[in-house]
Amino acid sequence: MKDLYIIKYEPDGEGAPYFFDLNWVPDLPTFHYPTENPRLDILSTHYRAMADVPQLRADWLPDHFLASKAFLAVCDFCECKYVSRPVELFVHGEAKQDKEYFFFAVIERLRAMDLDNSSFVLDNNVKIEGPDSRCLNFERIDKLVVAENIDSDLFYFEEINEVVCSARFLNECVSKKIYGLDFKKIDDSYQYAPWDDF
Known part of the structure; x- marks a missing residue:
């Protein structure tokens, strides 16, 4: 079993803004x-996008489905499965950017939890009926053990609704100075408890 890390956007209020609107032309499909x-x-086949921020240097903005060419290069190095389309990005009305950007979405989706060795509570408000473990919804996961057969470097971890990456992917991001990301290791201290804040 390889180590896995939840990969998230980490805003800094400058090149990685906290909040901003991004208008796509044409509109992204729903x-x-x-x-x-x-x-x-x-x-x-290609897009234009207008961001209402003074600058943009972050390499991956998952909420906006936007990634830089440098981030795509890391994905290609690790042979990750994704979809991308070129974007002409305008920031404060200017098309000239330091980085080239793309519409980007990770498209490998895995049920990656070892059910026998993990500790969890099933969600009683099940939206999908079926005997298959793929239909399980989790209210919380107190101990998450990753299945032995998981060998992907970047994928959408369906049980916890997060994009995760391997140590190899993380190290390549560090090596290439990918900006605006935070990595949280899935270890013994990790818990999935989405309702705890409500």
């Missing part, structure tokens, strides 16, 4: 990323 990938046949 899809619910926690349960489905964007359909390739309805994505445009």
Whole structure:
């Protein structure tokens, strides 16, 4: 079993802004990323996008489905599965940027938890009926053990609704000075408890 890390955007209020609007031309197709990938046949071949920020240097902005060419290079080095489309990005009305950006979404989705060795509580408000473990929804996971057969370097971890990466991917991000990311190791202290804040 390899070490896995939850990979998230880490804003700094400067080149990695906290909040901003991003307007796409044409509009991005509607899809619910926690349960489905964007359909390739309805994505445009290229996009224009307008960001209402003074500057943008972050390499991956998952909430906006935006990634830099440098981030895609890390994905390619690790042979990750993703979809991308070129974007002409305008920041404060200017198209000239230090970085080249793309529409980006991770498209490998895995049920990666070892159910026998993990400790969890199932969600009683099940939305999908079925005997298959793929239909399980989790209210909380107190101990998450990753299945032995997981060998991907970047994927959407379906049980915890997060994009995760391997140590190899993390190290390549550090080596290439990928900016604006935070990595949290899935270890014995990790808990999935999405309802605790409510």
